[in-house]
Structure formats: C-alpha cells, structure tokens
Amino acid sequence: MPMPDIRPLVPEIVMACLAMLVLILDLVVKRKGIIAVITMISAFVVFYALFGGVRGEAFSGMFVSDGYSVFFKIIFLISLVLTTLISVRYIEIEKVNFGEYYSLMLFSTLGMMVMASAGDIIVLYLGLELMALSVYVLAGFFRHDTRSNEASLKYFLLGAFASAFLLYATSMIYGLTGTTNLRAIAQYLATHGIEDNPATMLSVMLFVVAFGFKIAAAPFHMWAPDVYEGAPTSVTAFMSVGPKAAGFAVFGRVFLIAFGNLQINWVGILIPIAILTMAVGNIIAISQTNIKRMLAYSSIAHAGYAMIGLVSGGSEGVASMMNYLFIYAFMNIGAFAVVIMLRTEGFKGENITDYEGLAKSHPLASALMLVFMFSLTGIPPTAGFVGKFYLFLAAVNAGYTWLAVVAVLFSAISAYFYLRIVMFMYMKEPKGEVKLSASSSTGIALAVTATAVLVIGVLPSGVINMARAAVLGF
Amino acid sequence: MIPLNWYLWLSAVVFIVGVAGFLTRRNIIIMFMSIELMLNAVNISLVSFSSFLNDMRGEVLVFFVIAVAASEAAIGLGIIIALFRNRATARVDEVNEMRG
Numbered sequence: 001m002p003m004p005d006i007r008p009l010v011p012e013i014v015m016a017c018l019a020m021l022v023l024i025l026d027l028v029v030k031r032k033g034i035i036a037v038i039t040m041i042s043a044f045v046v047f048y049a050l051f052g053g054v055r056g057e058a059f060s061g062m063f064v065s066d067g068y069s070v071f072f073k074i075i076f077l078i079s080l081v082l083t084t085l086i087s088v089r090y091i092e093i094e095k096v097n098f099g100e101y102y103s104l105m106l107f108s109t110l111g112m113m114v115m116a117s118a119g120d121i122i123v124l125y126l127g128l129e130l131m132a133l134s135v136y137v138l139a140g141f142f143r144h145d146t147r148s149n150e151a152s153l154k155y156f157l158l159g160a161f162a163s164a165f166l167l168y169a170t171s172m173i174y175g176l177t178g179t180t181n182l183r184a185i186a187q188y189l190a191t192h193g194i195e196d197n198p199a200t201m202l203s204v205m206l207f208v209v210a211f212g213f214k215i216a217a218a219p220f221h222m223w224a225p226d227v228y229e230g231a232p233t234s235v236t237a238f239m240s241v242g243p244k245a246a247g248f249a250v251f252g253r254v255f256l257i258a259f260g261n262l263q264i265n266w267v268g269i270l271i272p273i274a275i276l277t278m279a280v281g282n283i284i285a286i287s288q289t290n291i292k293r294m295l296a297y298s299s300i301a302h303a304g305y306a307m308i309g310l311v312s313g314g315s316e317g318v319a320s321m322m323n324y325l326f327i328y329a330f331m332n333i334g335a336f337a338v339v340i341m342l343r344t345e346g347f348k349g350e351n352i353t354d355y356e357g358l359a360k361s362h363p364l365a366s367a368l369m370l371v372f373m374f375s376l377t378g379i380p381p382t383a384g385f386v387g388k389f390y391l392f393l394a395a396v397n398a399g400y401t402w403l404a405v406v407a408v409l410f411s412a413i414s415a416y417f418y419l420r421i422v423m424f425m426y427m428k429e430p431k432g433e434v435k436l437s438a439s440s441s442t443g444i445a446l447a448v449t450a451t452a453v454l455v456i457g458v459l460p461s462g463v464i465n466m467a468r469a470a471v472l473g474f
Numbered sequence: 475m476i477p478l479n480w481y482l483w484l485s486a487v488v489f490i491v492g493v494a495g496f497l498t499r500r501n502i503i504i505m506f507m508s509i510e511l512m513l514n515a516v517n518i519s520l521v522s523f524s525s526f527l528n529d530m531r532g533e534v535l536v537f538f539v540i541a542v543a544a545s546e547a548a549i550g551l552g553i554i555i556a557l558f559r560n561r562a563t564a565r566v567d568e569v570n571e572m573r574g
Contacts, residue, residue, distance in 0.1 A: 175482075
C-alpha cells in the first residue's frame, strides 16, 4: 500500500506537535509569559507552513486544503495570536496563570483548522469536537468562580446536545447517499433526484440546528449570553471569533458543496433564521448592563449579518461572508481588549456604567474603544462598514434587496447600544477613579486591531480580493 | 432477517427518548446520560446503514463517535465536579447566577 500524500496536512501536523510541545513545556517552564511567546511563535510557524504548503486533497478527499480553508485558517491564527496577547496580563490578574491555557487554545485552533479543511463529515465532526472540547474547558478555566463553572456547564451541555443532532443528520445523509464525503453526497443528490425526500429535508434541518448552535444563531443562541458573561474575558474574545468563524466555514462547505443542488430549499430555512438572529441580537442587547453580555448579543447579531452572505450564495456571497468574518475578528477582539484592560485587582469593570467619563482619565483607551464601537456599528471609515457594505451588496445582487434593507434597519438599531458606550465615555462625568491594567502585550494587540480596522476601512479592496481569490477553487 | 426499518425506528425512538430526557430532566447527570443515549441512537442507525449498504464508513464513524463520547464524558464529569465543589448541587435549576 502506498504512503498517502500528507503534504496538504503539514500545517495541522505542525500545529498538533506544537500544541503538545507547549503542554510539556508547561512542566518545566516556570514563567508562563514564555509559554505565551511560544504560543505566538507556533502560530507564526503554522502561518508559514500554511503559505509555503501544498494545496490539494489528502486521504481520498477527506481532507481538503484549498483557498477557502486557508483563508479561514488565517482568521483562526489571527484570533489565536490576538487572544494570546490580551490574555497574558489578564490571567495573571485572575490568578489562573497556568500553561495549559495556551495549550488548550492551540488545540482548539487545531480543531478549527481541521473543520475548515474537512472534505468529509467524519473529519468535520472530529475537528468540531476537538475545538469544542478545548473551549468547554477554557470557558470553565476559573475553577473557583461559580459563574465560570456555570458558563462551562451550559456550553458543554448544549454543545454536546447540538453535536448529537449533527451526528443524527450525518447518519441520515449517510443512509440516503451511502457516503459521508461532501462532494460524493452532492453528486448522489444531483443524480438520484432525492431532493424532495423528507429524510433529506430533515437531515438538512438537523444540520442547520447543529451549526446554528455553533455560530449562536437564534433560536439556538440561548447559551451564548450566559457563556460569554461567565467565561474568562479573554476566552470570550476567542470564542466569539474563532469557533464562530469555524462554524461558518463548515456551514459554507456543507451547504454550498453537499447541498448546493438543493440551494433553494435550505435558503428558505436560513432567511428566517438570519432575520431572527439579527432581531434577537440587536434588540436584546439594548437592555444589557453588563458589557460582556452586551457584546455577546452583539456577536449573535453579527452572526445574523454574516448569514446573509450564505443566503446570497455564489462566490460573491461567500467571499463577502469571509471578508466580514475577517474584519469581525479584528474589531471584536479589539473591543474585548479594552474590556480586559478595565479588569484590575479587585475591580471587575464589567458594568457599562464603569465606562462613564473614561475619556477624561484615559483618552487613548477611550479613543480606541470609540473606533471599535463605530466599526461594530458599521460607520465609515472603519472596517465594519466595509464588511457590511460587501455583504449587503452581495444580497442585493442576488435579488434579496428586502433582506439587505432589513439588515440595515437592524444595524441602525445596533447604533443605540454601541454608541451608548461612546456617550458614557465622552459625555458623562467620571463617578470614581478607574484604573487600567495596561501592559505591553495588550498594547500591541490594541495597536494591531485598531490599525487593521482603520486600514481595512480606508483601503477595503485587499481583503475582499483575497477572499474572492480564495473562493475561486471552491 | 430483520428489515432495516426496524433498526431505524429503534434508533429514532432512542434518539427521541434522549432529546425528551435532556429537555425535561433537571439533574445534570441525567441530562448527560440523555446525551449519551442520543449518541448511541446515532450509532445504532449508523451500524445498521453500514451493514445494509455493505460499506465500512458508517462503522468507522461509530468508532470515532464512541471515542469522542468517552472524552466528552471525561470533560463533562470534570466540569460537573468543579461545579459541585463550589456549589454542592447537581441540578441545573440551581445553577442560574446569570440571567437577562
């Protein structure tokens, strides 16, 4: 038997080895800051392996390394590096400065990378579980904090529940088509005309449920606010970007490749979900008083916007969704970086009122928060505007003008709760003195995210062209 | 020979029992057992399809599901123990600090 060609897997293999290396180094290295540095170096090594690596299929199409997966892997690696940067000081303050934190983040990123490259539902499932199991532990990383326990428990129970639905959908599609390979499923569905079979429809719906849980789309979003609030803030930043993007990666691959021929059927399911997600996220966020909870609802709403890209379909729709997720990674982790700076010894800094008068005492941090809030709202010249612009453009071109109008209306509602933070910072008097736990690593993360948000906002063509090139071979 | 349909009905019934158990029971351990029931319902249908289609894929996936379910159990019980040490409860109704 010939040796299988494993060259397309090199980035994943490197990532797995480095994650285990970090786990072992934790035993001997006493200063955990060094482990954080090694984590970031690992991300860059994998990044390098990804660019110099061989594209193609491995293990008879089970694993696909194409432009689409590479683009998503870049998003995962960026979110890994940025989250590591904002974690270093934070987990010291929270006194959970353990090395396995970084190792779990590496394993979770590995899971996401496998998900993005999955050409077969078996591989998809394994990647998803590797990602999810690591994030369950990360969410409960404050072992002695009951809120963190609660977050971890809720995430675990609902995540396991959702993955059981994924498996049931898989078993049904396997029974119908006799295969789990995404392209083979598409071929079978196209040639055997079982599009209208109720079992196919049920399977599609169960896939929507399972992936809807992962991207926190309404009505499967109930876990998100509690988990985002209770989990360590750095993990919340990670969860709201990485696993969500991974969820969209598999959403796109399964629905556009395997169920590409039944597009009209699942589009009919996704449109109401997208609208409901935007409505729930934007409207409930208005009444929140905890900033992490508010950002959780905001991330639900952003999943709704990104789903418009999937609904529009075609290469333009997918490219606009990828562009949006790329931009979202920067603006959301940036906002969380400011939230993390407010956490100091003995001060939680999670209430929205804690931001009152912040501009007087900390003008730079407030200015950065202002940029991120503008970007999340979608105000030019920030990247958030560019992301939404391409999404809505794709929707209009695909004939969903009314959907774009609905999304713009919800995005106008979102201005209320994002700009309320800005109003608190700039137009209120400070109540008490708020100290910031500034550190050089958080500073780097803020500089990178703010620069990216502004540069992409002014020069939008780079990222969208990269995304368009990435979906060419899709 | 027992027809394929019987296995599929068995699998569907076990899956629904699992879903119902997850949604109605409030003890974390029993909710967790319900999830295991759902996974095993999937295993039944995968194995029966696999034997019916004369294809190994389904059986391979069953082994993966069993292995992942084992690691899920390890992590899930770890989370429950961490919670139990702080709160001395195994009921989800009592784990409700965050709302709104």
